[in-house]
Amino acid sequence: QQPEESASTLEPQPTAGQPVNPAAKNRLLIVDDVAANIRILANLLKDEYTIQVANNGQKALEIAQGNHRPDLILLDILMPDMDGYAVCRELKQKPETSKIPVIFVSALDEVEDESRGLALGAVDYITKPFQAQVVKARVRNHMNLKLKTDLLENLSNFDGLTQLANRRRFDEVLQSEARRLSRSGKPLALIMLDIDFFKPFNDNYGHGKGDECLIKVATALQQVIQRPGDLVARYGGEEFVAVLPETDIIGAAKVAEAMRRAVESLNYPHEYSSIADHVTVSVGYAAAELKQGPAEALLEQADHALYRAKSAGRNSVVG
Ligand code: GH3
Ligand code: MG
Ligand code: MG
Ligand code: MG
Numbered sequence: 111q112q113p114e115e116s117a118s119t120l121e122p123q124p125t126a127g128q129p130v131n132p133a134a135k136n137r138l139l140i141v142d143d144v145a146a147n148i149r150i151l152a153n154l155l156k157d158e159y160t161i162q163v164a165n166n167g168q169k170a171l172e173i174a175q176g177n178h179r180p181d182l183i184l185l186d187i188l189m190p191d192m193d194g195y196a197v198c199r200e201l202k203q204k205p206e207t208s209k210i211p212v213i214f215v216s217a218l219d220e221v222e223d224e225s226r227g228l229a230l231g232a233v234d235y236i237t238k239p240f241q242a243q244v245v246k247a248r249v250r251n252h253m254n255l256k257l258k259t260d261l262l263e264n265l266s267n268f269d270g271l272t273q274l275a276n277r278r279r280f281d282e283v284l285q286s287e288a289r290r291l292s293r294s295g296k297p298l299a300l301i302m303l304d305i306d307f308f309k310p311f312n313d314n315y316g317h318g319k320g321d322e323c324l325i326k327v328a329t330a331l332q333q334v335i336q337r338p339g340d341l342v343a344r345y346g347g348e349e350f351v352a353v354l355p356e357t358d359i360i361g362a363a364k365v366a367e368a369m370r371r372a373v374e375s376l377n378y379p380h381e382y383s384s385i386a387d388h389v390t391v392s393v394g395y396a397a398a399e400l401k402q403g404p405a406e407a408l409l410e411q412a413d414h415a416l417y418r419a420k421s422a423g424r425n426s427v428v429g
Pocket of ligand 4: 307348
Protein backbone atom coordinates (compact mmCIF):
# COMPACT_ATOMS: atom_id res chain seq x y z
CA GLN A 111 0.00 0.00 0.00
CA GLN A 112 1.32 3.38 -1.05
CA PRO A 113 2.08 5.76 1.82
CA GLU A 114 -0.18 8.76 1.75
CA GLU A 115 0.98 12.31 1.72
CA SER A 116 -0.78 13.06 4.94
CA ALA A 117 0.62 16.57 5.18
CA SER A 118 -2.71 18.15 4.33
CA THR A 119 -4.28 16.75 7.49
CA LEU A 120 -1.83 18.64 9.68
CA GLU A 121 -1.84 22.17 11.00
CA PRO A 122 0.18 24.56 8.82
CA GLN A 123 3.85 24.49 9.71
CA PRO A 124 4.85 27.59 11.64
CA THR A 125 7.23 29.86 9.78
CA ALA A 126 10.89 29.29 10.46
CA GLY A 127 11.89 30.05 13.97
CA GLN A 128 8.42 30.06 15.37
CA PRO A 129 7.37 28.00 18.37
CA VAL A 130 6.76 24.37 17.46
CA ASN A 131 3.97 22.21 18.79
CA PRO A 132 5.70 19.42 20.71
CA ALA A 133 2.65 17.15 20.47
CA ALA A 134 2.70 17.04 16.67
CA LYS A 135 4.32 14.04 14.99
CA ASN A 136 7.48 15.01 13.15
CA ARG A 137 7.51 14.99 9.38
CA LEU A 138 9.83 12.85 7.32
CA LEU A 139 10.09 13.33 3.56
CA ILE A 140 11.17 10.29 1.54
CA VAL A 141 12.47 11.02 -1.95
CA ASP A 142 13.06 8.17 -4.39
CA ASP A 143 12.15 7.53 -8.03
CA VAL A 144 11.35 3.88 -7.31
CA ALA A 145 7.99 3.33 -5.63
CA ALA A 146 9.13 0.08 -4.01
CA ASN A 147 12.00 1.86 -2.25
CA ILE A 148 9.65 4.49 -0.90
CA ARG A 149 7.31 1.79 0.34
CA ILE A 150 10.04 -0.02 2.26
CA LEU A 151 11.27 3.11 4.00
CA ALA A 152 7.77 4.37 4.66
CA ASN A 153 6.71 1.11 6.26
CA LEU A 154 9.80 1.15 8.39
CA LEU A 155 9.27 4.68 9.67
CA LYS A 156 5.56 5.42 9.49
CA ASP A 157 4.86 4.61 13.14
CA GLU A 158 7.29 7.24 14.36
CA TYR A 159 6.79 9.99 11.79
CA THR A 160 4.30 11.55 9.46
CA ILE A 161 5.56 10.37 6.09
CA GLN A 162 5.69 12.62 3.04
CA VAL A 163 6.80 11.24 -0.30
CA ALA A 164 8.20 12.53 -3.58
CA ASN A 165 9.20 10.46 -6.60
CA ASN A 166 11.36 13.15 -8.18
CA GLY A 167 13.58 16.06 -7.21
CA GLN A 168 11.22 18.82 -8.29
CA LYS A 169 8.39 17.44 -6.20
CA ALA A 170 10.76 17.10 -3.25
CA LEU A 171 11.70 20.79 -3.46
CA GLU A 172 8.05 21.78 -3.68
CA ILE A 173 7.17 19.87 -0.53
CA ALA A 174 10.25 21.15 1.30
CA GLN A 175 9.30 24.75 0.51
CA GLY A 176 5.61 24.29 1.12
CA ASN A 177 3.38 24.85 4.11
CA HIS A 178 4.21 21.48 5.66
CA ARG A 179 7.96 21.53 5.70
CA PRO A 180 9.58 18.23 6.63
CA ASP A 181 11.80 17.98 9.70
CA LEU A 182 14.14 15.62 7.90
CA ILE A 183 14.64 14.33 4.35
CA LEU A 184 15.74 10.90 3.13
CA LEU A 185 17.13 11.54 -0.32
CA ASP A 186 17.91 9.11 -3.12
CA ILE A 187 20.75 10.14 -5.46
CA LEU A 188 20.15 8.38 -8.76
CA MET A 189 16.94 9.79 -10.19
CA PRO A 190 16.04 10.89 -13.70
CA ASP A 191 15.95 14.67 -14.47
CA MET A 192 17.28 16.01 -11.22
CA ASP A 193 19.59 13.88 -9.10
CA GLY A 194 19.80 13.90 -5.31
CA TYR A 195 22.98 15.99 -5.25
CA ALA A 196 21.23 18.76 -7.20
CA VAL A 197 18.21 18.58 -4.87
CA CYS A 198 20.47 18.85 -1.83
CA ARG A 199 22.35 21.79 -3.31
CA GLU A 200 19.09 23.68 -3.89
CA LEU A 201 17.77 22.87 -0.43
CA LYS A 202 20.95 24.18 1.19
CA GLN A 203 20.92 27.38 -0.90
CA LYS A 204 17.43 28.52 0.09
CA PRO A 205 17.13 30.03 3.59
CA GLU A 206 13.69 28.48 4.13
CA THR A 207 14.96 24.94 3.53
CA SER A 208 18.66 25.17 4.39
CA LYS A 209 18.16 23.96 7.94
CA ILE A 210 16.28 20.77 7.07
CA PRO A 211 18.70 17.88 7.63
CA VAL A 212 19.25 15.64 4.62
CA ILE A 213 20.29 11.99 4.77
CA PHE A 214 21.31 10.47 1.47
CA VAL A 215 20.12 6.92 0.86
CA SER A 216 21.92 5.57 -2.17
CA ALA A 217 23.24 2.53 -3.94
CA LEU A 218 26.35 4.55 -4.78
CA ASP A 219 28.87 3.22 -2.30
CA GLU A 220 32.18 4.75 -3.39
CA VAL A 221 34.06 6.98 -0.96
CA GLU A 222 33.77 9.81 -3.51
CA ASP A 223 29.97 9.52 -3.65
CA GLU A 224 29.63 9.64 0.09
CA SER A 225 32.10 12.47 0.63
CA ARG A 226 30.47 14.48 -2.14
CA GLY A 227 27.09 14.09 -0.42
CA LEU A 228 28.46 15.12 2.95
CA ALA A 229 30.32 18.07 1.40
CA LEU A 230 26.98 19.31 0.05
CA GLY A 231 25.75 19.60 3.61
CA ALA A 232 24.00 16.27 4.18
CA VAL A 233 24.14 15.12 7.80
CA ASP A 234 24.49 11.43 6.94
CA TYR A 235 24.85 8.93 4.12
CA ILE A 236 23.28 5.48 4.09
CA THR A 237 24.14 2.93 1.40
CA LYS A 238 21.62 0.54 -0.16
CA PRO A 239 20.96 -2.22 0.64
CA PHE A 240 20.54 -0.97 4.19
CA GLN A 241 19.89 -2.51 7.58
CA ALA A 242 16.41 -1.52 8.71
CA GLN A 243 17.36 -1.10 12.37
CA VAL A 244 20.33 1.08 11.50
CA VAL A 245 18.21 3.35 9.30
CA LYS A 246 15.66 3.67 12.08
CA ALA A 247 18.32 4.57 14.64
CA ARG A 248 20.09 7.06 12.42
CA VAL A 249 16.86 8.81 11.47
CA ARG A 250 15.88 8.97 15.13
CA ASN A 251 19.22 10.47 16.16
CA HIS A 252 19.16 13.11 13.45
CA MET A 253 15.52 13.90 14.13
CA ASN A 254 16.28 14.46 17.81
CA LEU A 255 19.18 16.70 16.93
CA LYS A 256 17.00 18.71 14.55
CA LEU A 257 14.37 19.22 17.23
CA LYS A 258 17.00 20.43 19.68
CA THR A 259 18.34 22.84 17.08
CA ASP A 260 14.80 24.14 16.48
CA LEU A 261 14.33 24.58 20.19
CA LEU A 262 17.54 26.56 20.54
CA GLU A 263 16.59 28.72 17.63
CA ASN A 264 13.21 29.42 19.17
CA LEU A 265 14.77 30.27 22.51
CA SER A 266 17.17 32.71 20.93
CA ASN A 267 14.50 34.45 18.85
CA PHE A 268 11.35 34.49 20.97
CA ASP A 269 10.39 35.96 24.29
CA GLY A 270 9.53 33.21 26.76
CA LEU A 271 6.74 35.13 28.49
CA THR A 272 4.73 36.52 25.59
CA GLN A 273 5.92 34.24 22.74
CA LEU A 274 6.48 37.34 20.62
CA ALA A 275 9.75 37.85 18.79
CA ASN A 276 12.40 39.16 21.18
CA ARG A 277 14.67 42.15 20.79
CA ARG A 278 17.42 40.12 19.17
CA ARG A 279 15.05 38.93 16.47
CA PHE A 280 13.65 42.43 16.06
CA ASP A 281 17.14 43.86 15.50
CA GLU A 282 17.87 41.17 12.94
CA VAL A 283 14.64 41.74 11.01
CA LEU A 284 15.06 45.51 11.17
CA GLN A 285 18.56 45.34 9.72
CA SER A 286 17.63 42.95 6.93
CA GLU A 287 14.48 44.88 6.00
CA ALA A 288 16.43 48.14 6.05
CA ARG A 289 19.00 46.66 3.70
CA ARG A 290 16.33 45.33 1.37
CA LEU A 291 14.21 48.49 1.35
CA SER A 292 17.09 50.92 0.91
CA ARG A 293 17.65 49.25 -2.45
CA SER A 294 13.99 49.39 -3.51
CA GLY A 295 13.32 52.94 -2.32
CA LYS A 296 10.15 51.83 -0.54
CA PRO A 297 9.43 53.15 2.95
CA LEU A 298 9.73 51.35 6.27
CA ALA A 299 7.56 52.14 9.28
CA LEU A 300 8.34 51.51 12.95
CA ILE A 301 5.99 51.61 15.89
CA MET A 302 7.03 51.82 19.55
CA LEU A 303 4.56 51.24 22.28
CA ASP A 304 4.70 51.36 26.07
CA ILE A 305 2.10 50.38 28.66
CA ASP A 306 0.85 53.33 30.69
CA PHE A 307 1.33 53.32 34.45
CA PHE A 308 2.59 49.78 34.48
CA LYS A 309 4.74 50.30 37.54
CA PRO A 310 1.74 51.04 39.75
CA PHE A 311 -0.02 48.05 38.14
CA ASN A 312 2.81 45.78 39.25
CA ASP A 313 3.22 47.41 42.62
CA ASN A 314 -0.45 46.94 43.45
CA TYR A 315 -1.51 43.73 41.70
CA GLY A 316 1.85 41.95 41.91
CA HIS A 317 4.30 40.69 39.30
CA GLY A 318 2.27 37.58 38.44
CA LYS A 319 -0.71 39.69 37.41
CA GLY A 320 1.71 42.03 35.63
CA ASP A 321 3.01 39.13 33.58
CA GLU A 322 -0.54 38.03 32.74
CA CYS A 323 -1.29 41.54 31.56
CA LEU A 324 1.81 41.56 29.36
CA ILE A 325 0.68 38.33 27.70
CA LYS A 326 -2.81 39.76 27.05
CA VAL A 327 -1.38 42.94 25.56
CA ALA A 328 1.09 40.98 23.42
CA THR A 329 -1.71 38.81 22.03
CA ALA A 330 -3.83 41.84 21.23
CA LEU A 331 -0.93 43.50 19.40
CA GLN A 332 -0.14 40.36 17.46
CA GLN A 333 -3.74 40.20 16.26
CA VAL A 334 -3.45 43.68 14.79
CA ILE A 335 -0.30 42.77 12.88
CA GLN A 336 -1.53 40.39 10.21
CA ARG A 337 0.30 41.31 7.02
CA PRO A 338 3.02 38.85 6.04
CA GLY A 339 6.39 40.52 6.52
CA ASP A 340 5.20 42.63 9.43
CA LEU A 341 6.70 41.83 12.81
CA VAL A 342 5.72 42.70 16.35
CA ALA A 343 8.28 42.12 19.08
CA ARG A 344 8.80 42.62 22.79
CA TYR A 345 11.46 45.28 22.94
CA GLY A 346 11.94 45.30 26.68
CA GLY A 347 9.93 45.00 29.92
CA GLU A 348 6.59 46.57 28.94
CA GLU A 349 7.69 48.06 25.65
CA PHE A 350 6.77 46.63 22.26
CA VAL A 351 7.87 47.43 18.73
CA ALA A 352 6.53 46.70 15.27
CA VAL A 353 8.38 46.64 11.95
CA LEU A 354 6.17 47.37 8.95
CA PRO A 355 8.02 47.04 5.64
CA GLU A 356 6.74 48.98 2.64
CA THR A 357 4.50 51.08 4.84
CA ASP A 358 4.32 54.87 4.69
CA ILE A 359 3.49 57.33 7.45
CA ILE A 360 -0.26 57.13 6.77
CA GLY A 361 -0.24 53.35 7.04
CA ALA A 362 1.88 53.54 10.16
CA ALA A 363 -0.60 55.93 11.79
CA LYS A 364 -3.45 53.53 11.06
CA VAL A 365 -1.68 50.50 12.51
CA ALA A 366 -0.50 52.50 15.54
CA GLU A 367 -4.05 53.61 16.27
CA ALA A 368 -5.33 50.06 15.72
CA MET A 369 -2.83 48.84 18.31
CA ARG A 370 -3.83 51.48 20.81
CA ARG A 371 -7.48 50.62 20.28
CA ALA A 372 -6.84 46.86 20.52
CA VAL A 373 -5.31 47.28 23.97
CA GLU A 374 -8.03 49.66 25.10
CA SER A 375 -10.65 47.14 23.91
CA LEU A 376 -9.20 44.48 26.20
CA ASN A 377 -10.74 46.52 28.98
CA TYR A 378 -8.14 45.03 31.29
CA PRO A 379 -8.81 46.40 34.79
CA HIS A 380 -6.23 48.86 36.14
CA GLU A 381 -7.62 50.90 39.00
CA TYR A 382 -4.21 52.45 39.72
CA SER A 383 -3.91 54.14 36.34
CA SER A 384 -4.19 57.92 36.61
CA ILE A 385 -6.05 58.26 33.31
CA ALA A 386 -8.46 55.33 33.05
CA ASP A 387 -9.83 52.32 34.94
CA HIS A 388 -8.22 49.91 32.48
CA VAL A 389 -4.83 49.26 30.87
CA THR A 390 -3.85 51.66 28.10
CA VAL A 391 -0.79 52.19 25.93
CA SER A 392 1.03 55.14 24.42
CA VAL A 393 2.23 54.72 20.87
CA GLY A 394 4.88 56.44 18.78
CA TYR A 395 5.45 55.84 15.09
CA ALA A 396 7.74 56.92 12.30
CA ALA A 397 8.22 56.03 8.63
CA ALA A 398 10.82 56.87 6.04
CA GLU A 399 12.55 55.79 2.89
CA LEU A 400 15.81 54.36 4.13
CA LYS A 401 17.98 56.11 1.60
CA GLN A 402 17.67 59.05 3.96
CA GLY A 403 19.42 57.42 6.90
CA PRO A 404 20.03 54.31 8.95
CA ALA A 405 17.28 52.28 10.58
CA GLU A 406 18.54 53.35 14.03
CA ALA A 407 17.56 56.95 13.26
CA LEU A 408 14.04 55.81 12.43
CA LEU A 409 13.82 53.85 15.66
CA GLU A 410 14.95 56.93 17.57
CA GLN A 411 12.23 58.95 15.82
CA ALA A 412 9.58 56.43 16.86
CA ASP A 413 10.95 56.49 20.40
CA HIS A 414 10.76 60.29 20.55
CA ALA A 415 7.22 60.14 19.21
CA LEU A 416 6.36 57.69 21.99
CA TYR A 417 7.81 60.11 24.54
CA ARG A 418 5.59 62.86 23.14
CA ALA A 419 2.59 60.53 23.34
CA LYS A 420 3.35 60.09 27.05
CA SER A 421 3.71 63.83 27.57
CA ALA A 422 0.49 64.47 25.68
CA GLY A 423 -1.42 62.57 28.37
CA ARG A 424 -0.89 58.86 27.41
CA ASN A 425 -3.39 56.46 25.78
CA SER A 426 -2.54 58.30 22.58
CA VAL A 427 -0.77 57.90 19.26
CA VAL A 428 1.88 60.32 18.01
CA GLY A 429 3.93 60.28 14.80
P1 GH3 B 1 4.53 55.27 31.98
O1 GH3 B 1 3.07 55.46 31.79
O2 GH3 B 1 5.28 56.53 31.99
O3 GH3 B 1 5.10 54.31 31.00
O4 GH3 B 1 4.68 54.64 33.44
P2 GH3 B 1 5.17 53.17 33.81
O5 GH3 B 1 4.84 52.98 35.23
O6 GH3 B 1 4.59 52.18 32.87
O7 GH3 B 1 6.70 53.26 33.42
P3 GH3 B 1 8.00 52.64 34.02
O8 GH3 B 1 8.96 52.50 32.90
O9 GH3 B 1 8.44 53.45 35.19
O10 GH3 B 1 7.58 51.22 34.55
C1 GH3 B 1 7.80 50.05 33.83
C2 GH3 B 1 7.46 48.94 34.77
O11 GH3 B 1 7.19 47.75 34.03
C3 GH3 B 1 8.57 48.54 35.69
C4 GH3 B 1 8.23 47.14 36.04
O12 GH3 B 1 7.50 47.13 37.22
C5 GH3 B 1 7.34 46.68 34.92
N1 GH3 B 1 7.89 45.56 34.17
C6 GH3 B 1 8.88 45.57 33.26
N2 GH3 B 1 9.12 44.31 32.79
C7 GH3 B 1 8.23 43.49 33.41
C8 GH3 B 1 7.96 42.08 33.35
O13 GH3 B 1 8.59 41.31 32.61
N3 GH3 B 1 6.98 41.60 34.13
C9 GH3 B 1 6.26 42.42 34.94
N4 GH3 B 1 5.30 41.89 35.68
N5 GH3 B 1 6.50 43.73 35.01
C10 GH3 B 1 7.46 44.28 34.27
MG1 MG C 1 16.93 6.09 -7.66
MG1 MG D 1 8.69 51.68 29.86
MG1 MG E 1 5.21 52.26 30.86
